[in-house]
Amino acid sequence: xxxxxxxxxxxxxxxxxxxxxxxxxxxxxxxxxxxxxxxxxxxxxxxxxxxxxxxxxxxxxxxxxxxxxxxxxxxxxxxxxxxxxxxxxxxxxxxxxxxxxxxxxxxxxxxxxxxxxxxxxxxxxxxxxxxxxxxxxxxxxxxxxxxxxxxxxxxxxxxxxxxxxxxxxxxxxxxxxxxxxxxxxxxxxxxxxxxxxxxxxxxxxxxxxxxxxxxxxxxxxxxxxxxxxxxxxxxxxxxxxxxxxxxxxxxxxxxxxxxxxxxxxxxxxxxxxxxxxxxxxxxxxxxxxxxxxxxxxxxxxxxxxxxxxxxxxxxxxxxxxxxxxxxxx
Amino acid sequence: xxxxxxxxxxxxxxxxxxxxxxxxxxxxxxxxxxxxxxxxxxxxxxxxxxxxxxxxxxxxxxxxxxxxxxxxxxxxxxxxxxxxxxxxxxxxxxxxxxxxxxxxxxxxxxxxxxxxxxxxxxxxxxxxxxxxxxxxxxxxxxxxxxxxxxxxxxxxxxxxxxxxxxxxxxxxxxxxxxxxxxxxxxxxxxxxxxxxxxxxxxxxxxxxxxxxxxxxxxxxxxxxxxxxxxxxxxxxxxxxxxxxxxxxxxxxxxxxxxxxxxxxxxxxxxxxxxxxxxxxxxxxxxxxxxxxxxxxxx
Amino acid sequence: xxxxxxxxxxxxxxxxxxxxxxxxxxxxxxxxxxxxxxxxxxxxxxxxxxxxxxxxxxxxxxxxxxxxxxxxxxxxxxxxxxxxxxxxxxxxxxxxxxxxxxxxxxxxxxxxxxxxxxxxxxxxxxxxxxxxxxxxxxxxxxxxxxxxxxxxxxxxxxxxxxxxxxxxxxxxxxxxxxxxxxxxxxxxxxxxxxxxxxxxxxxxxxxxxxxxxxxxxxxxxxxxxxxxxxxxxxxxxxxxxxxxxxxxxxxxxxxxxxxxxxxxxxxxxxxxxxxxxxxxxxxxxxxxxxxxxxxxxxxxxxxxxxxxxxxxxxxxxxxxxxxxxxxxxxxxxxxxxxxx
Numbered sequence: 001x002x003x004x005x006x007x008x009x010x011x012x013x014x015x016x017x018x019x020x021x022x023x024x025x026x027x028x029x030x031x032x033x034x035x036x037x038x039x040x041x042x043x044x045x046x047x048x049x050x051x052x053x054x055x056x057x058x059x060x061x062x063x064x065x066x067x068x069x070x071x072x073x074x075x076x077x078x079x080x081x082x083x084x085x086x087x088x089x090x091x092x093x094x095x096x097x098x099x100x101x102x103x104x105x106x107x108x109x110x111x112x113x114x115x116x117x118x119x120x121x122x123x124x125x126x127x128x129x130x131x132x133x134x135x136x137x138x139x140x141x142x143x144x145x146x147x148x149x150x151x152x153x154x155x156x157x158x159x160x161x162x163x164x165x166x167x168x169x170x171x172x173x174x175x176x177x178x179x180x181x182x183x184x185x186x187x188x189x190x191x192x193x194x195x196x197x198x199x200x201x202x203x204x205x206x207x208x209x210x211x212x213x214x215x216x217x218x219x220x221x222x223x224x225x226x227x228x229x230x231x232x233x234x235x236x237x238x239x240x241x242x243x244x245x246x247x248x249x250x251x252x253x254x255x256x257x258x259x260x261x262x263x264x265x266x267x268x269x270x271x272x273x274x275x276x277x278x279x280x281x282x283x284x285x286x287x288x289x290x291x292x293x294x295x296x297x298x299x300x301x302x303x304x305x306x307x308x309x310x311x312x313x314x315x316x317x318x319x320x321x322x323x324x325x326x327x328x329x
Numbered sequence: 330x331x332x333x334x335x336x337x338x339x340x341x342x343x344x345x346x347x348x349x350x351x352x353x354x355x356x357x358x359x360x361x362x363x364x365x366x367x368x369x370x371x372x373x374x375x376x377x378x379x380x381x382x383x384x385x386x387x388x389x390x391x392x393x394x395x396x397x398x399x400x401x402x403x404x405x406x407x408x409x410x411x412x413x414x415x416x417x418x419x420x421x422x423x424x425x426x427x428x429x430x431x432x433x434x435x436x437x438x439x440x441x442x443x444x445x446x447x448x449x450x451x452x453x454x455x456x457x458x459x460x461x462x463x464x465x466x467x468x469x470x471x472x473x474x475x476x477x478x479x480x481x482x483x484x485x486x487x488x489x490x491x492x493x494x495x496x497x498x499x500x501x502x503x504x505x506x507x508x509x510x511x512x513x514x515x516x517x518x519x520x521x522x523x524x525x526x527x528x529x530x531x532x533x534x535x536x537x538x539x540x541x542x543x544x545x546x547x548x549x550x551x552x553x554x555x556x557x558x559x560x561x562x563x564x565x566x567x568x569x570x571x572x573x574x575x576x577x578x579x580x581x582x583x584x585x586x587x588x589x590x591x592x593x594x595x596x597x598x599x600x601x602x603x604x605x606x607x608x609x610x611x612x613x614x615x616x617x618x619x620x621x622x623x624x625x626x627x
Numbered sequence: 628x629x630x631x632x633x634x635x636x637x638x639x640x641x642x643x644x645x646x647x648x649x650x651x652x653x654x655x656x657x658x659x660x661x662x663x664x665x666x667x668x669x670x671x672x673x674x675x676x677x678x679x680x681x682x683x684x685x686x687x688x689x690x691x692x693x694x695x696x697x698x699x700x701x702x703x704x705x706x707x708x709x710x711x712x713x714x715x716x717x718x719x720x721x722x723x724x725x726x727x728x729x730x731x732x733x734x735x736x737x738x739x740x741x742x743x744x745x746x747x748x749x750x751x752x753x754x755x756x757x758x759x760x761x762x763x764x765x766x767x768x769x770x771x772x773x774x775x776x777x778x779x780x781x782x783x784x785x786x787x788x789x790x791x792x793x794x795x796x797x798x799x800x801x802x803x804x805x806x807x808x809x810x811x812x813x814x815x816x817x818x819x820x821x822x823x824x825x826x827x828x829x830x831x832x833x834x835x836x837x838x839x840x841x842x843x844x845x846x847x848x849x850x851x852x853x854x855x856x857x858x859x860x861x862x863x864x865x866x867x868x869x870x871x872x873x874x875x876x877x878x879x880x881x882x883x884x885x886x887x888x889x890x891x892x893x894x895x896x897x898x899x900x901x902x903x904x905x906x907x908x909x910x911x912x913x914x915x916x917x918x919x920x921x922x923x924x925x926x927x928x929x930x931x932x933x934x935x936x937x938x939x940x941x942x943x944x945x946x947x948x949x950x951x952x953x954x955x956x957x958x959x960x961x962x963x964x965x966x967x
Contacts, residue, residue: 043812158903188676189839190900193883197899215813218842218885222892241889257887259817261846263869264886264955270846272817276782516731519691520790523723524745524797525715534744538735 003075004031005209006055006177011069013050015280016062022280024050024064026233029309034176037203037210039224039241041217041256045277047233048213052179054079056096057086073177092122095170097199099182101162104169105154112138112150115169122173137168140205141198160191164198171202178208184219196223217260221245226315229253232278232288235309238317249318249326251295287320295322353542356620363616366609373606377423386414388421389572400594407594410582411572418574419598425575426606429490429559434551436494441501442544446536448502449509450528460506463499471496472561479567489568493558501547508540542621549614553607560603576603628666631833632688632721632801637661637697639683643908655908657683659857660697665801670827670834672848672865674841676880678904679854681837685805688835689723690714701801719749722799726806728786732778738764738789739774745796763792766829768822784815788822795826803835808843820847841884845869850941853877856907856915859934863942871951873937873944876916878961881954898961914947921961922948 013025025047032038042048053059055071057078071078073094078086090096098104106114115134119125125133131150138146141164154162163183170178180199184192196219203210212223220227220241227244229237229252237250248254255273275292284290286303296302301321309319320326357363376383386404392412400407406415448459471493478492512518518535526534562568563577571578576599583589583596638661640654658680665671673681686692688699690706698707706717725731732741742760746752761771767788778786787807794802807823808816820843827834838844844851844865851868853861853876861874872878879898886892900919905911911918917927926947934943937951952960 043814160903188904189841189880190676190883191903193885193897193899196885216885217813217887221887221889222885245887245889256814259814260887261817261820261840261842262887263842263845263881263884264888264891268846270817270820272821273814274818276784276815277812516725516727517733520723520725520731520793521744521748523689523691523718524748525718526744526748530748535733 002034005034005074006032007070007072008051008055009070009072011051011054011071012067013047013054013059013064014067015064017281020281023283024233024280025054025069026283028069028230028233028235030228030235030238032177032209032211034209035207036226037212037224038226038228039212039214039220040228040230041214041220042230043215043277045232045280046230048230049181050233051230052096052181052211052213056090056094056179057081057083058096088122091118091175092173093175094177094179095173095175097163097166097170097178097180097183099185101159101166102154104166105162107154110151110153111157111165115150115165115172118169118172133172134168137172138165140171140201141165141168142194142201143168159187160194163187163191163195167195167198167202171206171208174206175208176206177211178202178206179211179213181213182215183212185214185216192219199223217245217256218263229256232283233280234288234319235317236289236319238309238315240315243314243316247327249312249316249323250320251293251326252289254326255292255294295320295325353620357616360612360616360619362612366612366616369605369609370613373423373602373609374427377420377427380417380420380424384414384417384420386417388413388418388574391572397592397595399592406598407592409579409595413572413574415579415594415598418579419576419602422574422576422579422599423602423606425486425569425573426556426559426577426603429486429493430552430555430610433490433493433497433555433558434548436490437497437551437555438501438544438548440494441498441503441547442505442540444498445502445505445507446509446532446540449506449513450532450536456506459502463502466496467499469496471558475558475562476565476567479562484562484567484570486569489559489562493555497551497554500551501544504543504547505540508543509536512536512539546614546618546621549610549617553610553614556603556607556610576600628669630664631667631702632665632835633662633698633700634664634684634688635662635698635700637684637687637699638695639680639687639692640695653908656857656910657907658687658694659910661854661857661859662697663852663859663862665833665835667800667833668827668831669849670836670847672844672851673835673837673854674839674844674851674880675854676839676904678856678907680857680907681839681854682805684854685723685803685835685837689718689721689803691723715749719797720799721801721803722794722797723803723805724787724790724794724807727810728783728790729810731790732786734777734779737775737777738769738781741778741789742774742793742796745793749797751797759796763795764789766795766826767792768818782815783811784818787811787819791819791823791826795830800831801833801835803837805837806839807836809838809840816843823847841880853880856904856910858915858945860916860946861942861944862934863937863939863944867937867939867942869955870953871937871939871942872954873942873949873951874916874946875920875922875949875961877944878952878954879919882960886955914945922946924948 009029011025011028015022015024028051040048040051054066066079112131112134115137116130119130119133135146135150138149143149143161143164157165184195187195199210214220224241226240228235229250231252237253244253248257258271259273261270273292278288284303286305287307290296290302307319307321309317311317312323390413395408395412397410398404398408404414409415444459448456474496475492479488482488512535518531521531521535559568560577563575564580566581569575569578579599580596588595637658639658640656642651643653643655644650645652661684663671673684675681683692687694694707698705701717701721739760742763743752743756746756746759760774764771764774769785769788778789808819811819826832836844836848848865850864852859855876861877872881879900882897883899905918913928913931917923932945932947934945937944937949952958954960
């Protein structure tokens with residue numbers, strides 16, 4: 001078995017806020033293998049975006065601070081790396097696609113120039129060749145008349161087109177790791193479908209491993225091979241996509257699946273998860289999901305002892321003391 | 330049907346009561362300079378209010394036998410060109426300066442808030458007219474205008490307060506207009522409209538409370554402007570007239586080189602007084618601005 | 628079922644002004660000739676993507692915006708240009724809940740004041756107002772003891788409930804809900820949806836449910852109207868719309884939404900619409916959808932299709948070449964498949 005591309009080990013991140021220290025990530029560990037598509041699912045406060053930003057060294061420290069842990073890309077430790085060296089990796093080996101394209105696109109430069117610049121930063125190509133590659137990339141991401149588009153500014157593009165441009169920039173240097181943070185959340189449904197297709201194309205073109213961060217289980221089902229479910233700064237379940245949906249092994253996953261309205265089924269009463277996601281300011285000693293958990297049934301172990309993420313076979317893992325009770329015959 | 334909220338998620342579990350007022354206070358208290366400013370200002374106010382208790386001298390009493398004496402046992406800060414006690418004059422002068430500063434600020438902010446709110450809410454040509462007026466007022470060099478006014482109407486404290494107030498309203502006006510305009514689009518204002526709220530309700534319950542924060546900051550800084558303007562005008566002889574003391578007219582003496590170089594007790598105290606007071610007001614204004622920052626409130 | 632609200636030919640054009648004299652140069656046709664009816668106790672969904680005009684329509688219905696043309700009829704009374712005092716009375720019957728629970732509640736008011744505000748505005752607070760506020764909070768599943776807290780101390784879902792309690796304060800029988808759960812976390816949405824359902828049963832409310840989320844709409848609505856670029860392109864019962872959509876845009880929409888079921892992923896035919904939505908300031912002639920439609924013919928550019936009856940009760944679609952297909956079950960509906 002080949003070495004995994006990305007290894008994250010016991011990553012913990014804290015944020016200094018007006019009300020105290022918030023534990024955004026509380027010991028997160030996972031691996032990404034070359035070429036695979038993994039989805040990280042979670043709601044606000046789950047830590048999914050912080051994970052992505054930490055991996056690429058994009059967290060502003062302060063107010064964030066990486067308390068412990070390690071992030072290794074192809075064996076090289078990324079945490080604590082100098083900004084210069086990180087800059088060499090970002091955009092070349094590992095690239096990121098954001099929710100808001102305007103975080104990556106400079107409004108005062110033409111799109112073609114920005115993409116060409118990324119290319120030149122990480123290669124020996126000259127101006128002309130880099131621009132030609134930029135135009136190629138725009139064509140690859142499905143933009144009509146790419147040469148003309150390359151000469152335009154971001155504000156002349158629609159939302160969907162900006163996303164395409166950002167994806168073009170991300171794959172410009174053939175990264176081996178592509179992280180997409182809620183790339184379609186702000187987009188209309190029909191545009192979302194286009195962009196998801198694009199991401200698939202991008203992955204095929206580059207053979208990159210893709211980490212897709214989202215809260216939309218539909219997107220997960222469409223795109224991912226493996227899934228990591230996050231809650232309150234921890235990974236609570238890990239499984240391949242089919243198993244996750246067919247037989248979830250964590251009460252939060254169960255709750256999510258039962259509470260979302262489905263497009264393809266008749267209206268039934270939804271079973272909501274009571275309460276709301278916890279505050280990250282004072283993480284309880286036990287399981288963070290305990291106050292809302294239907295499986296807990298008043299058992300004290302859940303609030304006293306934090307469940308570790310344990311393997312349950314077939315590459316699956318779950319962080320629940322009583323996960324066996326979820327197994328259906 | 331009541332959903333029972335898990336104990337650790339209910340508002341009880343959160344820290345202190347989080348009213349916007351308390352949060353603002355907390356933010357203010359983090360500004361050391363602002364706290365220093367408050368302390369100094371309080372001192373200045375107390376000292377000027379209780380002036381009769383702090384000095385036995387009458388600030389207007391002329392004593393030609395003790396003209397321009399340096400600080401000594403009898404006169405803590407010496408005497409001025411007419412033999413009057415400098416320390417006493419400085420204390421009593423503070424009253425005038427503070428009064429002018431505060432009242433002119435109130436006038437400026439009052440006029441500015443009213444005009445700004447009207448401009449923001451009514452829009453259209455009313456807005457244009459008011460804003461052009463503001464531009465006109467802003468384009469005048471204030472000091473020159475006041476000199477002219479003082480020349481025409483004769484110098485007095487009232488003239489000064491009115492003149493300063495009338496010429497510094499555009500600042501508050503612009504701020505209030507801006508806030509009003511942005512408020513019109515806020516959903517909670519639309520919500521009130523959906524309940525049938527009339528314009529007056531919107532102004533009283535939504536515009537004014539929101540505007541209050543910014544206006545307080547503008548007002549504080551207007552006080553500083555007022556004090557400085559008063560000092561300038563009185564220095565030029567167009568403000569507070571002797572024998573009534575004012576920090577500004579105490580500095581009038583310092584127009585002569587010999588006074589400046591050889592009799593620092595005549596001009597240093599009022600100069601420092603003005604500087605400290607204005608600085609403190611500015612620090613407090615800065616602190617208030619950060620504490621009441623509208624971005625925080627939303 | 629009796630009709631409580633009807634909208635006829637509702638139109639809203641926003642003028643585009645330009646030049647030194649700010650002359651009108653054109654108009655954004657945000658809503659164009661929209662008609663539908665809402666019956667007692669039913670939930671009518673208004674769906675579409677951004678820019679389709681659904682939010683503008685919601686504002687027009689409650690007269691937070693004035694229509695350029697058309698009528699709004701409330702229980703038989705034309706309220707389109709009714710005077711201010713009558714409008715205030717009407718507002719007791721027709722209320723709106725906004726999308727964003729963060730910006731629709733004033734940060735300066737306590738929960739109690741927020742919910743009491745409509746009562747105070749209408750002069751109804753003096754008589755038992757305090758108790759009523761407590762009742763309303765309980766009705767939406769909040770604890771009345773928290774009424775002296777500020778809105779920002781609550782979570783998104785709770786804030787939305789506060790917004791709902793406030794909208795119910797005047798005792799309306801019709802609620803316009805503008806994307807009430809879109810801004811909420813996924814695990815909270817079901818709570819609020821269920822709450823709305825319960826309230827509807829308890830109070831006999833009629834809902835106009837505006838949303839871009841077709842999954843939520845399916846669960847909540849009895850009938851659905853699909854909007855595109857200011858026009859209604861299809862209107863049907865929920866059952867019919869999801870089982871036999873007839874308009875190509877509806878079909879494309881349904882096919883584009885990812886379904887949370889990996890077994891199905893990749894099995895459905897998915898039509899990925901090319902291009903972007905045209906500008907509402909310069910909409911295409913004839914059928915506005917024709918620039919992205921795989922069926923477009925000459926007639927589509929020449930003649931705007933009216934809402935024509937389809938098979939199925941009260942099912943209409945505005946298309947010259949409608950053909951119903953069970954998109955969700957994987958029935959093929961686009962001849963030239965425009966997938967990846």
